[in-house]
Amino acid sequence: MRSLYRRFYDIVRKIPRGRVATYGQVARLAGMPRHARHVGYALAMLPDGEAVPWHRVLNSKGEISFRDHPDSARHQRALLERERVVFRGEKRISLKRFQWKSE
DNA sequence: AAACTGACTAATA
DNA sequence: CTATTAGCCAGTT
Numbered sequence A: 001m002r003s004l005y006r007r008f009y010d011i012v013r014k015i016p017r018g019r020v021a022t023y024g025q026v027a028r029l030a031g032m033p034r035h036a037r038h039v040g041y042a043l044a045m046l047p048d049g050e051a052v053p054w055h056r057v058l059n060s061k062g063e064i065s066f067r068d069h070p071d072s073a074r075h076q077r078a079l080l081e082r083e084r085v086v087f088r089g090e091k092r093i094s095l096k097r098f099q100w101k102s103e
Numbered sequence B: 001a002a003a004c005t006g007a008c009t010a011a012t013a
Numbered sequence C: 001c002t003a004t005t006a007g008c009c010a011g012t013t
Helices: A002-013 A023-029 A036-044 A070-082
Strands: none
Touching (some): A002 A036, A023 A036
């Protein structure tokens, strides 16, 4: 249901430039713990042109979470690097340094 | 109703 | 460090 997803979008919109959040974190902040998978699901059907920085959402290990669609993963990485988020190796970033500390 | 599907996670080996 | 596993839950089939 799209109205439920709107809560996720609102949270994601608050992630500052150069910072990232995890799916679980977004779910918790939206008041819906244990709905991490739905955050990803919501972002997947996010229409193009929405002002939601979907690329700042990573999985709990600090990795880009496109198992398939490697091209989209590259795109996401490019968007993050444009914000000075630094990757350690091929896929990971340091959550220690870049995770958004909400409130 | 039942099975299946995920841009997930935490715990365990 | 990687791999596996069980748990998760709204939508879809």
